[in-house]
Amino acid sequence: MAGYSVWAVEGIPEIVDGEDLPALLLAAIPDAEDGDILVVSSKIVSKAEGRMIAAADREQAITDETVRVVATRRSSVGRTRIVENRLGIVQAAAGVDSSNVPEGHVLLLPVDPDGSARRIAAAFRERGARVGVVVTDTLGRPWRTGQTDAAIGAAGVQVLADLRGTHDAHGRRLDVTLPAVGDELAAAADLVKGKAASLPVAVVRGLGHLVAELDAPGARLLVRAAEQDMFRLGSDEAYDEGYHDGFDAGVREAGGGDRDDET
């Protein structure tokens, strides 16, 4: 019965700016073993790294974190912006979080979640436990309701299990299969971490084959470049771009080639 187990780490206190998170986690998980994977909510990483800022205007904070607007929707509950942030991650509100922080504050994502994960993994490895670390955030997704946790930082753990070149039972190559195990670990951990409860860390034990060298590629590997993405822009936004370009072309066509800048 090969398998694995997952549990939430009890007793993690409210994290404050300047907290030594690796040391705190070492104390909270004294029985960490080789092959364990620690899954840590980015929220506590951000708090330890001083990423909570006073922000009267959450919308401005989102704008400041945005590299590229992907899609915007207005509804009765306000404006939703799906944007690409500095990490290349496409998500709602650029990961700017106002839950579980004091009124008038927002929490930004860690500056370098792969680096944050690496510092935690290194601390455990120095103590003799060869662990992997995944730093997570909660992401919505097109076409499906609800959210799942995903890996926004990782160290010492595979995030993509490359099966290309392996074969199925009929001897065919599994050429397009590339399980995003980093995200699957994040999802598995979310089932015990819980958002209302204060359980921001889980341990996954039994998947040691996914633990890798400390300098293995981090969660950046899970980010697809916009130019390779069939959904790099929201449908409305792409339609509007097309409409604008088409309108200009139509005016030129009908006007016999004269460029009309009225549009």
Added chain:
Amino acid sequence: MAGYSVWAVEGIPEIVDGEDLPALLLAAIPDAEDGDILVVSSKIVSKAEGRMIAAADREQAITDETVRVVATRRSSVGRTRIVENRLGIVQAAAGVDSSNVPEGHVLLLPVDPDGSARRIAAAFRERGARVGVVVTDTLGRPWRTGQTDAAIGAAGVQVLADLRGTHDAHGRRLDVTLPAVGDELAAAADLVKGKAASLPVAVVRGLGHLVAELDAPGARLLVRAAEQDMFRLGSDEAYDEGYHDGFDAGVREAGGGDRDDET
């Protein structure tokens, strides 16, 4: 140490058309307990339900399964079509699978994966084990590399854990948080099921609070309607639609209101 464990079920044989899958799973998992969640790859459900068809032309099979084309891309390895299928699920190739099937055949998705899950869950409940069942498929996703398993069928298990109305540690309502636990269960199971290995079933034990009545909403609940989706169409496709409409409008504008049907 609250938590859960996941393991793959050994000894599941190659499934053939007409197989009584509930009976086979009852025999393979004799020690199923109240609160267990069985996670079953749709591939074996499809095979048992006779969804493997001879198909010289996989492209035609995909077309036949498609309700709506969302996006298309041509590349050196061929054409990728992201489509909505009869189940409302948006995925590559309409879920038409040609791995782990004999040459010249393809495997279609189950006709009603929620119903398939319900039949399995009912069989276990008749034997006295109140289990939940998730039927999975492997889905790509925009903006992120690789694939994760997701729930395309479910019975007797929550697929969305509604936290709306609950509060965070600061007393704020978690109004938009709706964890897609059905998909997270599928992801957690994929970490042990493996695609090259013949391990199409996993048991999740320890998350009994997610087990629900047999008539609880199935995986359909995880499908977002296209009209509510900011990414209902690929960026190129939406641009092209906009361009076409804009061109017509531009021609009308420049031509003084005459409709020009040349476009």
